[in-house]
Amino acid sequence: MSKKTYWKDIRKSIGSSKGRFLSIMLLMMLGAFAFVALKVTGPDMQRTASAYLKKQNTMDLSVIASYGFSDDDQKELATIKDSEVDYGYLTDVTIKNTDDAIRVFSNSKRISKYELVSGVYPKATDEIALASTMQKKYHLGDKISFTQSDEQGILKKTTFKIVGFVNSSEILSKSSLGTSSAGNGVLKYYAIVPESTFDSDFYTVARIRYNDLKNLNPFSETYKEKLAKKEKALEDLLYDNPSQRLAQLKSEKETSLDANQAKVDAAKSQLEAQKAMLAQLPNEQQLAAQDSIKQAQAQIAESEKQISDAKTKLDSMKEPTYTTYTRSTLPGGGGYQTYISSTSSIGSIGNVFPVVLYVVAALVTFTTMTRFVDEERTNSGVLKALGYSNSDVIKKFVIYGFVASMTGTILGIFAGHYILSRVIAEIVTGDTTLGSTTYYFYWSYTLIAIVFALVSAVLPAFIIARRELSEKPSQLLLPKPPVKGSKIFLERIGFIWRRLSFTHKVTARNIFRYKQRMLMTIFGVAGSVALLFAGLGIQSSLGKIIDNQFSRLMPYDMIVVTSDDSSSQKELTSVLNSKKVSKYQSIYLSHLTEDIPGLSDKQDISILVSQGKNFGDFIHLKDPKTAQDLTLTDDGVVISEKLASLYHVNAGDSFDLKDENSKKHVLKVSAVAEMNVGHYLFMSQKAYEKFFDKDIKDNAYLVTLKDHSSKNIEDMSTKLLAMDSVSAVSQNASLIKNVNSVVVSLNGAMTILIIISILLAVVILYNLTNINVAERIRELSTIKVLGFYDNEVTMYIYRETISLSLIGIVVGLIGGKYLHQLIMNMIGSDSIKFGTEVGLSIYIIPIIVVIGILFLLGWLVNHILKTVDMLEALKSVD
Known part of the structure; x- marks a missing residue:
C-alpha cells in the first residue's frame, strides 16, 4: 500500500499544530540545555586546569623551611622514591613608596614553571618578570624598586628592569593571593627573578613532583587519596628535622661566637700588653696614647656587647618550621581552592536542578502528547479504515514525538556543550589566570539527554496510541463519549x-x-x-x-598577633589606644592544621581563647537554630558549625584534636556556634589550660577601627606590621x-x-x-x-x-x-x-x-x- 497519504498526514499533523510541536521541542531543549551544560562545565574546567597544571609541571607538594634547607635536609628529601625535587627562593617585599606587598620568587625551570605571557624570562640579576595582572600599571622596559626588611632582606638588588610578564601555576587567582609578612599584610602581586639575585646560603622552598601522580586527574578522589598518603609520609620524614636543624644552627653560631670571643680575648690581651709597654714610656708619650687606648677599649666593649646579645638571641632561638603544602593550601593557593569549590558546586547543582526541570518538562510533555493522540482520534480511524496497520498509525505518533523531542534535545545538547557551558565557565574562571576553558563533547551525557527525551515524549505517544487503537475504526471515527458526570466535593x-x-x-x-x-x-x-x-x-x-x-x-576589622619582642610594646599600646581605634580586646590565638577523617585536604582551625565568658562585641557566638547568645564555659569548647559537621559532633560530644607537636587531646563540646566561613574553636582560658595542659597568656588583639573602609584598614595594618612587637595582622x-x-x-x-x-x-x-x-x-x-x-x-x-x-x-x-x-x-x-x-x-x-x-x-x-x-x-x- 502506498505510503504517500500516510506521510502527507504526518506532515499535516506537524504543520497544523506548530504551537504544540514547538512547545515539546522547547521543553526538551530547555531540559537538555540545562542538564548538559551543568554536567559538562565542571569536567571541562577540570580537564582544562589539569592540562595546564601538567604542562607547567606544577608541584604536588611543597615544603617551606623557615630557616632554609641544610645539606642534610636536601639529602633526606632526595630519598623520596619516584619523585623529583626542585629548590628555590621566595621573599616578601613592598613596592617602593607604597604598602603593596609583592612576593618575589626565583625562576623555576623544572617544577611549577612560569607561563610567559609577554617579553622574556629574566636572566640578569637586575631583571625581573612581573605577574601578568600588573601589565596595566607597568610596561616592558620600565624600572621597579622594592623595599625590603633590613634583617630579613635576601635580595642582592632592589631595583629591576621589567623584561616580561608571567603567570604562576601555583597562584591561579588574579585578586585573592592570600596574606603577606610585608606591607599591609595582604599579598597583592608576585614576580620572578633569576636564582642568582638572592643572597642566601639556603634554599627556602622545596617543590616535589611525584611521577605516579603526573597522569592522574588532580581533581579526582584517586589523586587526593594518594597525595594525602604522600603528604603524611613527607611529614613523617621531616618530623625530627626542626630539632636537628636548630642544633646544627646553634652549633654553627656557637662556633662562630667562640671564634669572635677568642678574637676579643686576644684583642684584650694585646691591649693589656700595650698598656704595660706604655707604662715604661715617659708621661708625655703615655698621655698621647690614651685616646687610642680608650678607642680600643670602646671597640672591645662593643664587640662583647654584640656577642652577649647574640648569645641571648641564640638561647631564645626557636625551632625552625618545615611546613608542607598542597596546591590548595599553599600560600597564594586560594584561587586553586576556589576553583575546586566552584566546579564542585556547579556539579552539585547539576545533580538536582536539571532533574527537577526534566521531571516537570516530562509531565507536561506527557499531557501534550496525550492530547495530541486524542485530537487525532478521527484521523487514526480513517487511516485504519484505509487499511493501514496499527503499527503504522502508532508510528505516526511516535515519529511526531520523536521529531519534536529530538530536535529540541539535539539543539539543547549542542547549546549546552558549547554555549551555556562556555558562559558559566567564563564567569567562574574570570578571576583566574587559566585562560579560556577547552570544551569537550560528552557522549555519556548526550545519551542520557536523549533517553530522557524518548521517555518524556516518545514513550507516552506509543503507550497512549496503542491503547486508543484497541478500538475498531468505526468507533475511532466517532468522538469519545463524555465522561460520566458526578458531584464534586x-x-x-x-x-x-x-x-x-x-x-x-x-x-x-x-x-x-x-x-x-x-x-x-x-x-x-x-x-x-x-x-x-x-x-x-x-x-x-x-x-x-x-x-x-x-x-x-x-564584626571586628583585624586580629593583631604580637611577637616575643617587647621593645615596641609601648608603641603598639599607644596605637591601640589612639583615636583611630574604636575598641580592642586581648585574646590568646593559635592555629592548628588537622587531618579530619573523610577529607583529602588538611583543615586550618583557629583557636580563640578569652579570659571572660565571651568575646564582647568582637565575636558574637550564637546558636544556629535559636540565634541565642552562647557563653564560654570552663569545661567545654564552643565549636563552629561547619567544623562540628565534619567531626560529626554536637553539644555534649567529645572529639580528638592534635596540637602542633602531634600530641592528641580530647575536647568536649559545650555548644555549636553559627559560623559560615572557616573553622573555629572558642574557649575560656581555664578550659584551654585544662584540655591542652599548659599555661598561656594573651598573644593577640581583636581590633575594631572607627573607620571600616578598606583603605583605612590597610593603612593601619601597614603601620602595625612595621612594629617589632607585631608578628602578623589578619584582616x-x-x-x-x-x-x-x-x-x-x-x-x-x-x-x-x-x-x-x-x-x-x-x-x-x-x-x-x-x-x-x-x-x-x-x-x-x-x-x-x-x-x-x-x-x-x-x-x-x-x-x-x-x-x-x-x-x-x-x-x-x-x-x-x-x-x-x-x-x-x-x-x-x-x-x-x-x-x-x-x-x-x-x-x-x-x-x-x-x-x-x-x-x-x-x-x-x-x-x-x-x-x-x-x-x-x-x-x-x-
Whole structure:
C-alpha cells in the first residue's frame, strides 16, 4: 500500500499544530540545555586546569623551611622514591613608596614553571618578570624598586628592569593571593627573578613532583587519596628535622661566637700588653696614647656587647618550621581552592536542578502528547479504515514525538556543550589566570539527554496510541463519549456551593472534570516556581553570607598577633589606644592544621581563647537554630558549625584534636556556634589550660577601627606590621575577598538558571493553556453563540488556569524552599557553610513572574478566542 497519504498526514499533523510541536521541542531543549551544560562545565574546567597544571609541571607538594634547607635536609628529601625535587627562593617585599606587598620568587625551570605571557624570562640579576595582572600599571622596559626588611632582606638588588610578564601555576587567582609578612599584610602581586639575585646560603622552598601522580586527574578522589598518603609520609620524614636543624644552627653560631670571643680575648690581651709597654714610656708619650687606648677599649666593649646579645638571641632561638603544602593550601593557593569549590558546586547543582526541570518538562510533555493522540482520534480511524496497520498509525505518533523531542534535545545538547557551558565557565574562571576553558563533547551525557527525551515524549505517544487503537475504526471515527458526570466535593458543602455564581460553579466542576490537566497545571507551575525560588534563593543566601559572617557574627576589622619582642610594646599600646581605634580586646590565638577523617585536604582551625565568658562585641557566638547568645564555659569548647559537621559532633560530644607537636587531646563540646566561613574553636582560658595542659597568656588583639573602609584598614595594618612587637595582622577584608570570589562565580551561574526557570514557566503555561483551549473549543463556541462577551468567554476558561496556577504557586514555594535548602547544603566547600535564610522578596518575585506570564497569556488567549470561527468549531466533529 502506498505510503504517500500516510506521510502527507504526518506532515499535516506537524504543520497544523506548530504551537504544540514547538512547545515539546522547547521543553526538551530547555531540559537538555540545562542538564548538559551543568554536567559538562565542571569536567571541562577540570580537564582544562589539569592540562595546564601538567604542562607547567606544577608541584604536588611543597615544603617551606623557615630557616632554609641544610645539606642534610636536601639529602633526606632526595630519598623520596619516584619523585623529583626542585629548590628555590621566595621573599616578601613592598613596592617602593607604597604598602603593596609583592612576593618575589626565583625562576623555576623544572617544577611549577612560569607561563610567559609577554617579553622574556629574566636572566640578569637586575631583571625581573612581573605577574601578568600588573601589565596595566607597568610596561616592558620600565624600572621597579622594592623595599625590603633590613634583617630579613635576601635580595642582592632592589631595583629591576621589567623584561616580561608571567603567570604562576601555583597562584591561579588574579585578586585573592592570600596574606603577606610585608606591607599591609595582604599579598597583592608576585614576580620572578633569576636564582642568582638572592643572597642566601639556603634554599627556602622545596617543590616535589611525584611521577605516579603526573597522569592522574588532580581533581579526582584517586589523586587526593594518594597525595594525602604522600603528604603524611613527607611529614613523617621531616618530623625530627626542626630539632636537628636548630642544633646544627646553634652549633654553627656557637662556633662562630667562640671564634669572635677568642678574637676579643686576644684583642684584650694585646691591649693589656700595650698598656704595660706604655707604662715604661715617659708621661708625655703615655698621655698621647690614651685616646687610642680608650678607642680600643670602646671597640672591645662593643664587640662583647654584640656577642652577649647574640648569645641571648641564640638561647631564645626557636625551632625552625618545615611546613608542607598542597596546591590548595599553599600560600597564594586560594584561587586553586576556589576553583575546586566552584566546579564542585556547579556539579552539585547539576545533580538536582536539571532533574527537577526534566521531571516537570516530562509531565507536561506527557499531557501534550496525550492530547495530541486524542485530537487525532478521527484521523487514526480513517487511516485504519484505509487499511493501514496499527503499527503504522502508532508510528505516526511516535515519529511526531520523536521529531519534536529530538530536535529540541539535539539543539539543547549542542547549546549546552558549547554555549551555556562556555558562559558559566567564563564567569567562574574570570578571576583566574587559566585562560579560556577547552570544551569537550560528552557522549555519556548526550545519551542520557536523549533517553530522557524518548521517555518524556516518545514513550507516552506509543503507550497512549496503542491503547486508543484497541478500538475498531468505526468507533475511532466517532468522538469519545463524555465522561460520566458526578458531584464534586464542593457541591456537597451546600452553604458554599449555593453562594457561587454560575461561572464559578462551572470553573469548579471543570477543574475536577479534567483531572490530568489539573494536576499537570499545578505541578507544572509548582515545578517552575520551585526552580525559580531555588535559583533566587541561592543568590540571596550567597549574598547574605558575607554580611552575616563579617558584620553580624565577627564584626571586628583585624586580629593583631604580637611577637616575643617587647621593645615596641609601648608603641603598639599607644596605637591601640589612639583615636583611630574604636575598641580592642586581648585574646590568646593559635592555629592548628588537622587531618579530619573523610577529607583529602588538611583543615586550618583557629583557636580563640578569652579570659571572660565571651568575646564582647568582637565575636558574637550564637546558636544556629535559636540565634541565642552562647557563653564560654570552663569545661567545654564552643565549636563552629561547619567544623562540628565534619567531626560529626554536637553539644555534649567529645572529639580528638592534635596540637602542633602531634600530641592528641580530647575536647568536649559545650555548644555549636553559627559560623559560615572557616573553622573555629572558642574557649575560656581555664578550659584551654585544662584540655591542652599548659599555661598561656594573651598573644593577640581583636581590633575594631572607627573607620571600616578598606583603605583605612590597610593603612593601619601597614603601620602595625612595621612594629617589632607585631608578628602578623589578619584582616577580615582578605577573608571577605576570598569568599566573595566564590560567591560571584556561583551567582553568575544561578542568574542563567533563573532565566531558564522563567522560560520553562512560560512554555509550560502556554502549553497547558493551549491544550485547555483546544479541548474546550466547542464549549467555548457554544457559550459565545449564547451571547457571552469576549472577556467573559476568556475568563470562562482562563479562570481555571488562574486558580490552578495559584495553587501551583503555593506548592512551588513550599517545594522551592526545600529544594533551595538541599542545594545550599550540597554546594558548601570544606571550610564554607552557606546559610539557607532568604529575604521576603524571594517569595514575592516568583509570584509576580507567574502572574505576569498569566497576564500575557490571558491577553493571547483573548485574542485567539476573538478570532475563532464558531460555526466551524461547532460542526467540526460531524
